[in-house]
Amino acid sequence: MHVIASIISRDKVSHDCMIACDCLPHQVSQLASHSWEKTLALLLRYVEAVPPEAVVTQLDAAAAMEQASAASGAQDGAPPSPSGVAEGRLFEYLHALFLYDVHLGAPFHGRQLVLYARHQPTLLLPFLKVR
């Protein structure tokens, strides 16, 4: 975790880029638990090093865990994270990725439609019409 903290606290590109390449593809959720805003910025900054597929896979896993913990209640003693947080993050990530580069998230544009409708319907029509 100290490695992640060092990514967050420093901003020297050359060295941190290597660290980011190592950590980001696997530890999106841990990083996001510190600050989603900064994680999102990192994911976009190092977009070439962090494949959107890896990000989506991890946010999906986080969403599945949220649903499971919501379904089982707080019986396991762990504080339940509010349901829908990971899906909201997926929405924000895919939207930001789309604004950054239309093509990078292409495999997820179908899902993105559903997420727009659920989270920000006013953006759905502009998304449909982009050309």
Added chain:
Amino acid sequence: MQVLITARSTPLASKGSPHYPLEVALDVCRRHQLIEGQVFVLGRLGAHAEALRLMLESSQGDLRAALDFVRQRPQEVELWQVGAELVFR
């Protein structure tokens, strides 16, 4: 913690269209009752008469938009027929 991380300030030239299946888009717009979205997707699918019907029949319908829609497709004479029937019945 002193932190300043921003997204890359100059995005790559981002041109092009999203790649989504039109059927999925239509389904999402229907389920969320987004008429304008449905009209757009139906237009892309070539289902112009259905798009026109939606514009004229739905409560979010828009006669001016319907007229523009028909005018933009002067080669489709039957659209005037469909529109007239919906408006004057």
